[in-house]
Amino acid sequence: MTTIEDIDKEKLPRHLAIIMDGNGRWAKERGKLRVFGHENGVKTVRSTVENCVKLGLEYLTLYTFSTENWNRPKLEVDTLMRLLVSSLRKELKTFNKNNVRLNTIGNIASLPQKAQKELEETILKTQKNTGLTLTLALSYGSREELTNAMKQIAIKVKNNIISPENIDETIINTHLYTQNLPDVDLLIRTSGEHRISNFLLWQIAYAELYFIDVFWPNFNEHHLAEAIKNYQNRERRFGKTSEQLN
Ligand code: IPE
Ligand code: IPE
Ligand code: MG
16 A cells, blocks of 8 residues: 655645545445534545645645535535634644645635634634645635636726736736646545536646545545555656657
């Protein structure tokens, strides 16, 4: 079994993003409520963050709650928000011990006040940390992000701040939630689903995709190490030929 220690630290993905999926099915398999799956999913978040710290990763982005997830039953949404608040409270110490800086992407203003306040505080209290940047995607939707970016740019064009000829990838990037993050190198989705579900559409243009048929609460160090090892054996050509790279 591959472990974190087996990984070549010279060829790490700079930015790892994960679609943490399968909490509900994990719980259902055990005859429990979906909420039980989310509670156990939080434990996997904790161990995954720790493993990424051990590895020395620079950026980890976790798809925590999508714009579409608001359409779930109220009880489930409320539980997820409550879990967010209690986890942040519990993890602050560990973040600081592990030099983790918290960051968010998404429509944070749409979250309950309590969650917004807890996020604000945790971000503030970890802002000087220089190790892993942990980004939680909360009320995040890629289409909403791109729509907002287009709106902001259109307003700047209208007000003569930007001229249309100058709109380039850099300008678009600076209008995204992810303006301070590098492109995603490796995207992992758990649970066996093979889809992106409105996550980081622009930012994964050249990411390596890795799908694993394991529910999120069961995702462990070996699965993570295996995914990174698999990534390290791929040739990222970015449109060039293999010969050009060698
Ligand atoms: C992922 O697990 C967690 C969130 C989307 C918040 P799910 O809740 O989607 O679990 P499944 O996919 O229904 O099993
Ligand atoms: C994607 O999972 C969102 C998160 C992991 C937060 P979903 O379970 O919501 O995705 P779909 O609905 O199966 O595509
Ligand atoms: Mg799901």
